[in-house]
Amino acid sequence: MTPEPFPIGPGEQLLEEFFTSGRTLDPAETPVLAQRYTSALGLGDSRVLLADIQQHELMPLDGGPGLPVEGSPAGWAYRTGSLRVVEDGPELCAWFPLVDGAERLGLLELRTSALTSQTLHRCRMLAGVLAPAITSMRDSSDSYAQGTRAERMSLPSEMLRAFLPPRTIATHRVVSTAVLEPAYDLGGDAFEHALTDGALHAAILDAMGHDLGSGLTAALALGACRNARRNGADLPDLVATIDDALTRWFPDRFATGVFLRVDTGTGTLHWANCGHPPPLLIRDRKVIPDALERPAEPPLGLTGIHHQGRTVHSASLRPGDTVLLYTDGVVEARGRNRDGFGLDRFADFIIRTTAAGEPAPEALRRLIHALLDYQAAPLEDDCTIMMIEWRPA
Numbered sequence: 001m002t003p004e005p006f007p008i009g010p011g012e013q014l015l016e017e018f019f020t021s022g023r024t025l026d027p028a029e030t031p032v033l034a035q036r037y038t039s040a041l042g043l044g045d046s047r048v049l050l051a052d053i054q055q056h057e058l059m060p061l062d063g064g065p066g067l068p069v070e071g072s073p074a075g076w077a078y079r080t081g082s083l084r085v086v087e088d089g090p091e092l093c094a095w096f097p098l099v100d101g102a103e104r105l106g107l108l109e110l111r112t113s114a115l116t117s118q119t120l121h122r123c124r125m126l127a128g129v130l131a132p133a134i135t136s137m138r139d140s141s142d143s144y145a146q147g148t149r150a151e152r153m154s155l156p157s158e159m160l161r162a163f164l165p166p167r168t169i170a171t172h173r174v175v176s177t178a179v180l181e182p183a184y185d186l187g188g189d190a191f192e193h194a195l196t197d198g199a200l201h202a203a204i205l206d207a208m209g210h211d212l213g214s215g216l217t218a219a220l221a222l223g224a225c226r227n228a229r230r231n232g233a234d235l236p237d238l239v240a241t242i243d244d245a246l247t248r249w250f251p252d253r254f255a256t257g258v259f260l261r262v263d264t265g266t267g268t269l270h271w272a273n274c275g276h277p278p279p280l281l282i283r284d285r286k287v288i289p290d291a292l293e294r295p296a297e298p299p300l301g302l303t304g305i306h307h308q309g310r311t312v313h314s315a316s317l318r319p320g321d322t323v324l325l326y327t328d329g330v331v332e333a334r335g336r337n338r339d340g341f342g343l344d345r346f347a348d349f350i351i352r353t354t355a356a357g358e359p360a361p362e363a364l365r366r367l368i369h370a371l372l373d374y375q376a377a378p379l380e381d382d383c384t385i386m387m388i389e390w391r392p393a
Contacts (some may be wrong), residue, residue, distance in 0.1 A: 027134045030145035031062040034108060035127055043119050044112030045093075048098070048130065051078060051106050052150050053183045056089060056367045058106055061147045069365075076109055079362050083124075085115065096123050100131040102170035102177075104361060135166075149184075156215035157186040163219045166308075169362045170194055172393055173264040176198050177361045178386040179368040182379050187328050188214030188255065189382035190222055194229070200262040201229055204325040204386050205300075206256040206276065217253045220245055221300060225259070235272050239300070239310045246301030254301035258325055260388075267317035267390050272310045275299035277331075279349055281315075282322040285355055287347045290325070291315065322360075323388040324350065329381030335374050350387065360387050 021045045030046045038046040049058040055068040059072055069075040073074040077084035077095035081104065085094045091111050096103040112119065138144035155162075178195040180186060188207025191201065203225055208219035221242050223265065228241035239259055245255060258279060260271035271279065275298055281291040294313050317323070326346070333341040349370060353363040364387050370385060 017203045021134075025287060026141050026143055027137055027147065028061060030134060033157060034126060036125075037364060038112075043122065044110050044188050049074065049106045049109060050098075050134075050144070051104065051150050051158065054150070054369075056369075057298075058191045059147060059150075061143070062371070064364055065143040074107055075111065078104065079365075081359070083120070094123070094375060096127040098127055098134070100135045101166070102168045102175065102361075103135070105134060106169070106176050107129055115273065124221060129132065142298075151184055153184045154186075155378075156212045157182075157184055158223055159212075160186050160188075160190060160215040160219055164190060165193055165221045169195060171195060171264060173263060174237065175360045175389045175391065175392060176200055176202055176386065177364055178384065179364045179370055180384045181384065182382070185213065187211065187220045187382045189329070189384040191217040191285065191325075191384055191385070191386050192222055192225055194226075195264075196229075197380040198263065198265055200264055201260075202262070202325070202386060202388060203259045204276070204327065204378040204384060205255050205257040206329075206382070206384070208326040210382070213250070213253060217246065217250050217301075219259065220249060221255055228348065235261060235270055235312045236309050239272050239274060242297075242300050243302075250301065252347065254298045254299040260323075260325075261383070262317070262323075262388065262390065264390070265392070267319070267321070269317050269323070270312050272312050274310070275295060277326060280324040280326075280343075281317075281346065282351060283318060283320070285351050289350075297388045310348060317390045319392050320355065321390050322350070323390075325388075327382060329379065329383040330382060330385055333371050333375045333383060341371055341374055360389050363387065 020391040034046045034048055037046055048061045050061060052059055053336040055069055057068055058078060061065040069078055073084045073086045074095045077097055081097045082101060083096055085092055091113060092115055094110045097109040100110055108360060161231060162243055180189055187210030190205045193202040205218050205221050207214040224242040224245040225238060227239040233241060249388060256272050256276040258271060258276045262269050273294060275296060278293040281288045297310060331341055331343050331346055349367050350363055353366055364385055
């Protein structure tokens with residue numbers, strides 16, 4: 001007996017078209033396609049909003065005033081990753097999160113006279129189609145970059161950002177997320193994270209200085225790190241590859257860094273520290289003193305000083321543990337009375353926000369904004385923070 005064909009309605013047909021056209025979609029075209037979809041189905045009017053680089057504002061891709069991330073219903077939807085609906089006169093306004101993998105992009109906004117279960121279902125599907133379509137083209141289209149910038153970006157920052165991975169990556173067992181400031185004028189800070197073969201690989205870098213040479217040094221270190229990792233190098237060989245690359249190509253430059261690997265199944269942590277501030281371990285809402293502090297080793301690029309192989313340290317994480325990596329600009333940020341932001345304030349902020357139920361990306365967004373508010377003047381040094389949570393099922 002031949003099974004009856006599955007009925008395909010107009011909404012499903014339009015989504016199928018979007019799946020196909022999304023492969024060649026310019027991010028600037030997403031508002032047009034979203035409006036075409038919602039209008040064709042009688043759902044209402046829609047907009048696509050993307051978070052700016054600093055995650056201060058949700059900016060419409062088709063222009064016009066943005067919405068603040070703090071203090072607005074739309075911002076609440078972005079911060080929590082949840083649907084938000086409010087009454088706006090005779091209409092309802094709904095915001096659906098745009099998330100690709102674990103990376104928060106922005107929101108799909110819908111204005112409609114009524115919300116039904118079918119409307120909600122179709123808009124969630126539309127948001128699910130739009131998010132990967134936007135990210136698939138953001139490296140080859142300037143529309144995404146222009147739509148997420150609130151000011152001009154310096155050349156060193158432009159070059160370095162081209163090498164950075166997404167802010168957040170995750171599996172059901174581990175989350176890794178990072179933030180950097182000053183967003184439009186980076187010097188030599190950078191981060192790296194990737195998932196492969198049941199492991200999370202992560203790194204944080206701080207190249208000397210705050211100029212184009214610093215950005216090139218960090219970019220070279222990132223490239224050497226990825227090249228070694230993708231060629232199957234273990235941690236000592238990976239660090240040696242970066243050491244050799246910096247020594248060969250930038251002999252008058254150096255960088256500090258931490259390189260780590262987390263087995264996402266067992267929680268086993270391996271790391272090498274090259275002249276960098278030691279990682280922090282937070283367990284049961286407390287910092288475990290000196291848990292990941294080991295004897296210092298020279299920075300990267302000083303092979304002539306460091307003839308021996310790098311030391312790889314090991315520790316066992318417990319479910320719920322958080323590892324924090326940071327550059328020295330974070331704890332050295334100065335307030336109006338010239339007091340440093342400090343390690344205690346830094347760790348306490350993370351403990352309090354995560355205890356309140358904030359997800360890791362939101363905790364870091366709030367932390368970096370608190371640090372910028374604390375700083376009485378423009379940052380004197382780059383500030384980069386990486387947060388890794390081991391949350392096995």
